[in-house]
Amino acid sequence: MYFRKTLIAGSLVLGAAATGLAAETRVTYKSAKTGSSYYQMGVELAEAMKAGTDGEISVTVEESQGSVQNVMEVRARGADYVFTTPPALVGLAQQGKAMFEGKSSPQFEEIRALFPIPSLTMHFVMSADSEATSLEDLAGKTILLGKGSFGANEGAKYLELFGLSDDVTIADAELSNAVNALKNGRIDGFVTAGSFPAPNVIEAAASTPVTVLSLTDDQIAETKRTRLVIPAGTYAGQETDIVTTSLPVAAFTTTQMDDDTAYELTKTYWEQKEELADVSRWWNGVTPELLENVTTAFHPGALRYYEEAGIAVPATN
Missing domain, CATH: 3.40.190.10 (Periplasmic binding protein-like II)
Structure with a gap:
């Protein structure tokens, strides 16, 4: 079992290797409160990314106070930022409604989906x-x-x-x-x-x-x-x-992330899902059908993977 509760600190490093990634690409994953199941998922996902890319992708799992905070931080984050939230909250943020009323930001329009996680x-x-x-x-x-x-x-x-x-x-x-x-x-x-x-x-x-x-x-x-x-x-x-x-939940980033990184994150996630399920059974609940619950446009890098894999995405993309 590859799972270790190790958090690998860092920020995104862009480069031009054959895969489009640097020797080590570092990503910040904004998750949930420490001790919650979603924080544990984040740690498991970080280990899966490391194992599936032979260390080319390293993930820092950050504690969060909730999905709204995760969305709001898009305004101040860079190309290394990946976060989880229900897709409906992204829609509310982009429309400036409910908890996002009076807090609209152009950065919300740059949010793009990567992949679903357990609901x-x-x-x-x-x-x-x-x-x-x-x-x-x-x-x-x-x-x-x-x-x-x-x-x-x-x-x-x-x-x-x-x-x-x-x-x-x-x-x-x-x-x-x-x-x-x-x-x-x-x-x-x-x-x-x-x-x-x-x-x-x-x-x-x-x-x-x-x-x-x-x-x-x-x-x-x-x-x-x-x-x-x-x-x-x-x-x-x-x-x-x-x-x-x-309540569906998915992982998102923004258009600031380069296509190759988004592609590798998405590809590795799906290729490592069986190993993830060996660690925790809740990953068995993730299937390509959950993509239908994502109403936000997918990142072009993620779309490249779905097209290669023959996985259908919602018609909005």
Whole structure:
């Protein structure tokens, strides 16, 4: 296993080797908070880039306070900058809407996509004893949502959207306590969002019988989120597919990055994906079909790889 939690400092060095890259091309990857699954993904990706290019690409993984910050930093970053964010946020930034209102910048128009990474996936995890098999069955149950996270906010939104807010008791506890609370019967279920397989769902399913709820296609349409299927067998005791919602996430750069570097980053990412999945199973959730969720134009270097590989990209490119 090539994975080591090593961060390789540096900035981008451009050169003219046969591949278009210098002996060492250094890239900064703006990820998420230290300790989060997305920060761990960044470290894994850095190691994959190093291994897949024989050290020609080195990646520094930087901690981030969130996707909005990642987008905002485009204004002050250079050609070495790669960052992760939901594609929808890039669109909002380019339109100067929502959290980007009054903060428009010409640099936002230079953002270009590289490749998708694992999506934020909603999990409604219920104890088997609760006998809940659908969202409607949450009525009368005690649910732990956590506080402040995407999953907590999204879970609360769904309860409101489907008329369950007054019928569900929200446990006053942190999500980190969810598995123990479920095992001890203090809650009937919890809501979490993360790339699947989610570590806390793996732990819950391994320690007590659980049911991860599916949403109907009509419910998914009401949420205005992206439909995602968690294959049967992902979690212990899961005999059928789980149909749920997700928030796509992708890696982006800007037009300042040269085409050869963007090409090598994209090519190496897809060629190393099998090895990445050997390190963490959440990389199995990334397929070329996720490119359809990217509404931003792709970097010309990335497009060169997709054309060579025969991988279709959205019609906007």
